[in-house]
Amino acid sequence: MWNFPLVPPTAAEEALHISWLYWVITGMAIFFVVAVCAAALVLVVRYRASNENVNRDNPPESDMRLEMTWTLMPLVLALVIFFWAAKLYADIYTPRDDALEIIAIGKQWMWHVQHSNGVRENNELHIPVGRPIKVTVISQDVIHAFSLPAFRVKRDAVPGRYNSMVFTPTKTGKFHLLCTEYCGTKHSEMIGSVYVMEPDDYQKWLESGGKGTDSSSAPMSLEDQGKQIFTQLGCNTCHGAAGAAVRCPPLEGIYEKPIELANGQKVIADAEYMRESILNPAAKIVKGYDNLMPAYQGVASEDQIIKIIAYIKSLKDAKPAEASK
Amino acid sequence: MAKSHSTGGHHDAAGHHDGGHAHVIPSVGFYFWTLLVLMVLLVLTVWAGYWKVSVSAGIVIALTIAVVKAVIVISNFMNVKFGTKQVWLWAGAGFFWLIILFAYAFADYVSRDHWMKYPGWEQTISERVTSEVSGEAKEEGSH
Amino acid sequence: MSAAENQMETQAHHEKVNYINVRTTLLSWLVTLDHKRIGILYLLTVSFFFLIGGLAASLVRMELVSPKGDLLESDTYNKMFTTHGVMMIFFFLIPSIPAVFGNFLLPLMIGARDVAFPRLNLLSWYMVAGGGLLALAALIMGGVDTGWTFYTPYSSSFAKTQVALTVVGIFIAGFGSIFTGINFLVTIHKMRAPGMTWFRLPLFVWAMYATSLIMVLGTPVVAITLLLVAVERLLGLGIFDPARGGDPILFQHLFWFYSHPAVYIMILPSMGVVSEVISAFSKRRIFAYHFVAFSSLAIAIIGFLVWGHHMFSTGQSMYLGVVFSFITFLVAVPSAIKVFNWLTTLYKGRIELTAPMMYGLGFIGLFTIGGVTGLHLAAMATNVHLTDTYFVVAHFHYVMVGGAIMGYMAALHFWWPKMTGRMYPESWAKLSAMIIFIGFNVTFMPQFILGYMGMPRRYHSYNEEWQVLNVLSTAGSSVMGLGYILPLGYLLWSLKYGKIAPQNPWNARGLEWEIVDAIPHPHNFETIPIVTQEAYDYEHWHPNKPAQQPVIVGGGKS
Amino acid sequence: MSNTTQDLSLDPHGAHGHGAHDNPHLGEQFEDIAQQYDTYTVGMWAFIVQEVMFFGGVFAAYAIYRYKYLEAFSYAHLELDVFWGTVNTFVLLFSSFTMALGVRAAMLQARKAQIGFFLATILFACVFMGVKYVEYSAKFDHGLIPGHNFTLYTEHLNEVREKHPHVAEAVEKNPALVPQMELFFGFYFAMTGLHGLHVLIGIIVIGALVIRAWINKNKPLDYMPVEMVGLYWHLVDIVWIFLFPLLYLVGGH
Structure with missing residues (x-):
């Protein structure tokens, strides 16, 4: 107790x-x-009305220093x-x-x-x-x-x-x-x-x-599961295929890197950006690419998105695909 | 004695009224001219809506004209022009307070995401972006 | 004039026309335009809602005696704390001092015959009472389980309870509160008696002015926000629903834009009451009048700029969070100024420890605790750990119950003789003040500890190691409950059996005490007084020479 | 233009008849008519402050979403009819003018003129509401009712394509714009609905003033209620002055 x-x-x-x-x-x-x-208690006791043996002369009205x-x-x-x-x-x-x-x-x-x-x-x-x-x-x-x-x-x-x-x-x-x-x-x-x-x-x-x-x-590791979902949802048909970079930006090495958008704005490709770009790809199009990707709003669950992002993150250190050159 | 009888003399300046109670009655012409100016501004508003400018510039232009129109309505139709100081104060107070709500709420949305992306409050956002983007460019250039 | 003669004369006054006996039918009360009668109507209304909110609170505390949720179903429990919050905040605390005592006293204190807009005043009462009844209807029709904060998207898209009806009730009462605010602002600006300059106003009036500002500037925003929530539920608008592109955090911005300043709607009037009470029972001019007056305004204005401290853990912009935290710390300063000035007022005073004074001193103690624990919550790092835990619950109860309700009780006991013409039994009143003070601390002090340990608020069941403190808290709350029931008994008793109150039982200063009538005349003043001095003229006060001859003529002779 | 200055006090005994409430228009709580006038004016302005904050809340929400969903809102507003919007702005500005003249007539105790101007104001207000009805029913027909019938950009996209091909194209590319556009129409109905409600209240109150003036045709009347309603009506006008460009125009055409 x-x-x-x-x-x-x-x-x-x-x-x-x-x-x-x-x-x-x-x-x-x-x-x-x-x-x-304590101050209240002391003052109340000392200046109680019944106490006549206390000096009440010239009570201060206000004091700037105080x-x-x-x-x-x-x-x-x-x-x-x-x-x-x-x-x-x-x-x-x-x-x-x-x-x-x-x-x-x-x-x-x-x-x-x-x-x-x-x-x-x-x-x-x-x-x-x-x-x-x-x-x-x-x-x-x-x-x-x-x-x-x-x-x-x-x-x-x-x-x-x-x-x-x-x-x-x-x-x-x-x-x-x-x-x-x-x-x-x-x-x-x-x-x-x-x-x-x-x-x-x-x-x-x-x-x-x-x-x-x-x-x-x-x-399976999160990235591997992500890779699986990546295939399941058909992401790989564009982002994985050879020469993909013509139609869509390479995913390799972009995680948490700054990228330039079609409207000239610069953003960091972090998890929040990835999530938005999966659910609503048209919101922030990377410079030099067209808006081709379908939106996955209502298709991909939060859980799946997290795994896909983990997969993309695992591509962080990979060199960008040479296909574009 | 704290207070004394009221014998019905003239009120002093305490609370009752800010000066006289003679009211200005504007002429019909005054209202007419006000209306005319508002109509011209209305045409300007609509015309400005078709200018080829960016959305943000469009908002600034539209809001500027709207504010001018509102001020004219407040001052001429609502007779604040002839009102007491206190009426001026009240007329301003509402809009001023609204700006506080706007400023704070907007500040959140404008600066919210930047924090997550750019840690470190000693560095401004733009510095950070330019340094990272240019750093990236340099790296690529060296390849 | 001897005291006995004085007494006889006061008794004679009781047979004179006053605002109570001028008409006696029920209808005459329901259509009254007299600010004093409307104040009494509010007193009855808020007491009723306080009772409902209190019952809900006691059910909540009973449930929390055991860690398992065994007394109530979890949905019932959720509805109970929502009822408690909604009733206490929107229908008791916000209208309590402003609507009851503000209405009763404001015109008397500034030397006016009534508030500026008596019809609007009556309408406000109908709106608050009607809104409260709507919310109550929602409770009977199944209850609401969103918490008084109505956070979206839970309230807008998920809750299956009577959210819309409650919200409409609050909306209506909100407009009642706005109209009261407008009425008071205009009354203070335009209805002051000749000579009643701004710096001769009683501090209660200053507090009411600051409160009214918040009501007029803040309430409309929460009104429209709650209206949008209702519309979202009924028509599917989507402004706060993330599934439809809306932003739930925007709701919190708009909600707290009002609801943080609303805390000052509750506490500022109490501060005004305490300024009056401390001064009256120390027989001293309030120390540094200007500082106390302006600190009310400062609290009201700065209080509008701090709402984001309710949102440090939501992921609101860090930059903005820092600004909000900083300004929150600034609010501490005017509050501290008030406390120190009240204490200094006691110095060299002639202190009578009457019941209102005990409530007033209780306010200072409890409000100080509520205030300093506000620092934990203004500080960003500790805020995040403590937010939405019992620490916050304890903190705001210290401010709102320890502060606002102690102030309310002080006001009730201080002005009771003026309102009813009767004295209550002083010793019972002192006893109840003491019981409330002790019961309150036993209830809420453990909750600070629980909160620091992490016990979240609005929990129906909890971890076993938190039980002992919860039991202590519930025990304290039953003591406190007793403390609130006592006044109900002896105040009602006093209406019939209480001693006839003299015209100025406390030998206090201020126009409301200096009118000749023990109970005010329906029109307050026969002729409007000319004021030559401020309300705290105790300089020539002497214990054996009670109140100077009343000089303000009222009730029939001039 | 010449503005006349006039003592409008209706107090037959001059300004300072203390306690002598022989002016039928003087409220019991006031000392003289000047105090009453000042009080009502300040009270009405405090009410206007309240209205500004009330509309301000929804304006703030709208502004934030306009910032967040710049593109979608710029597309969605193309469905609003600038012509009807302009007509309504014109009508409201004109009604403000007739209102101001009506208040002036009331101050001068020109009863017939007052009734005439007020009837004109009511007429304009009704025209405004009529136009709103036309606009609302058009939205309903086009499937632009958020939450219930928002099909224009999904089922009837071809209708959009005829008038604004770039919008149809953008929506096809990015269906996520549709809920954002739905939000725009949510705001459109919330804001214009709230404003329309104020117009409706205005019509009722001005109507009451007309009846009051009619009944008391030959008695001098307290013009304060008239002036207060005038202030309210101008406020309704001001709200529309902001609503019109923000909803109908901003975003390009």
Whole structure:
């Protein structure tokens, strides 16, 4: 009964930073609350109407120096906290390349997690300790939020767009995975667990195809599955065939590289761009090409899109096909 | 004594009215000329709609003419021209507040995606794009 | 004049015409144009909605006693917290102080016979009451389960409950609130008595001015937004539906453009009340009047520029997020100024710890906690961890219940004698103030801890390790509930059995206390007073020489 | 042009009859007619601020989608008829003119002229609504009703091809434009519908003023309600001044 926690586990580098920030603000908060309450108490007792033995002469009407003090003091403190917190936020929610990529799809009412080697799991997330993890979230229906209190990170899973966060687990163990954006009837059952494992264990777990998850056999890697879907949906008839580059831009090596569009605009060919270009290819046509590709809106699921993008990403380091020359 | 009897003297400047209550009644001609100017602007609006300009330029032109028309209606038809300072203030307040809503909401949509693509807030977006694109060009050139 | 004579005279006043006894039929109340009667109508209405919202809250807390969702079905639970939120926010907190006390007091405080537009005022009441009844009808016809925030696309495309009806109810009540705001703004601008300059206005009036600004500038935006949600449900518009090319985040922008400032609609009037109460029971001019007055305006205006801090985890633009976070920190400054100035007002005062004063001091304590925990949420990095958890729930309850409702209770006890002509039993009132204060802290302090541990809000079932704190919270809420039932009892009791209230029971300053009538005359003032000084003239106050002779003539003699 | 300045106070005892409410037009809560006038004017302007924010919310949403779906919106607006839009703008501007003259007549207590101008205003407003009816039913026939019957760009694409071949071509290449164009028409109906509702309310209120003037033909009347309704009517005009180019014109032809 009396053995219950009052703080969440601190299981990531980011969690440590945020905890520091949290407790500093909390310290300030407690200081102000105690100061205000104590001052009120002392003043109420001392200047109670029945106490005639107290000097009430010349009560001040206002005092500019005092006002400036308690205007500027909170302002300066607030600014310090602001910069600290904003910097920390930028570090965690800016995508980076060196992290292990994991994709989570939210749907009413479960989390569907996809590892880069193709292992899938539902309402569970297995990750190795000591390595930056980038979780990208998206939703299939309503807005959910992917919350990992032990790591102090959270991101809304918004339908139609990717959001991501980066954290580096420092402790092994089992932690909560929660949905924090209200999403309907079984909102409170949209929960799961995060298992942080030693890198070796994680490797074994991956190779076993995620024991204890819904996939029984050793899975194909995400890129391989992507390649399969690439064929299934007929993408390869244009993008894969020899001389394809005449009709469509080469996919090799374009991932996260800047490209120029037909209208002269320059964009980075990142996951968000790829997703849009699969669902609605005409939106951003690469310079020098015609709008020939059919739209896959309603054809490709979020799950399939993720795999196709993984496949295209695997072509990242390949040299652009020489066919165009 | 804090307050005293009101004996019905002239009100001081506290709250009741900003000066006199004599009202300007504009002449029929004034309204007529206003209408004429609005009609000319209407023709201009429609004509401008057929100019061969980019969509954004078209929006700027159309909105500029619309703002001029609105200001004329507000000042002449709605008699703000002859109104008290407070009426001026109210007439401006709504539009000013609307600009806040527009500015913030738009700022999100214009800058939202850039963040995801260009990490690092010390570098401006355009710098980043040009450096990466030109870097790419150089690489290709060296091949 | 001796105190006894004074008393006799006050009793005589009770037989005079006042706004209550001038007409007594039910119809005379339903078609009244008297701002004081409309204030009373609002008092009854919001009390009713408070009761509904409170019942829903107690069901929610009961469910959370055990980690498994065993008391209510999950859908029922979702409908209950939605009912709680919708009723409390749109039909209790937003109309509470502005519509009840603003209506009753504003014209009295500035020396006017009524608000600028009495018919519009009555219409506002019908709109708020009617809108509330529509929302209630939606509850009876199956309920709503979207949460009071109505986030799209859940509310627009997925929820199968009575969203449209509720939203229309809120829309109608919203226009009631807009009309109240317009009425107050114009009343303050144009109806002040001669000599009642801007810097002689009571601070409550300043607070009402700031509140009304928000009502007029913000409410229309949420009205149109909710209307679009209803239209989307009924006609399939698609503006907020990602499946049809819409953007669900746009809804959040438009929604919070109003709904963040709406928090200040709730808290600013309470701050105004506390300024009045602290000054009256310290028998001191409020310290640094100008700073307190302008901080209200500053909060109202800056409060419009911070709505994005509700959206740090949605993937809104990082640049914009930084700006929103920065401005959010700026709001802390005027709030801090107010708290420090109230404290300094106590210094060298002559403090009487009456029931309204206890509520007022309670407000300062609880609002301070609510305010400083706002820093955790203004800071971007901690915000993301805490958002949508019980930390946020605790934070806004400290502001809205600890702040706004404590202020409301302070106002109710402070002006009760003026409204009803009766005194309530003081010791019972003090007891209930204490019970509410303790019960409140026991309810919501554990929720800060739960939130930091990550317990999400709107959870029907939860992890077992969070049970102890949840049980504590539920226990606290039943204590708090008792604290709210007590006033219902003794205030009703006082209507019949309470001591007849003297004309100025607190020896307070301000026009509303200085009219000769204990209960105001239907027209407030026979002749409009000429004001020569501000409302906090306690300089010549002496304990044995109660209130200077009332000088503002009303009720029949001049 | 010569503007006349005139004391319009209807208070027979001059401006400052305190407590003496012998002016039948003076509200009980006011001290004198000047205060009442100022109060009503400021109140009406505060209401206009409210209206600006109300329309502003949907304008902001429209602006954002115009930015997001630049291409689709530029195609979709071609289905709106600039001719009828221009006619309606003309009609509304003219009705604002007759409204202003009506208010002027009311101030001068020229009852017949006031009734005439107001009837003209109502007539123009009805013409506006009639044109809107024509436009709406055309949209309905063409399958441009979002959510229910949005088939122009799918089933009846050939109709589009006749008038705007480049649009048909673009839609064929990129069917994803269709839901975006649907969104445009969603905004079109939401915005013009909301505006039309305001016109309708205007007609009713102006009608009430005509009846009021008719009944009290020979009595001096308080012109304040007239002036307030005038302000409202001009606001309705201003909203249309923005709606017309943003919906009908911007995006090229």
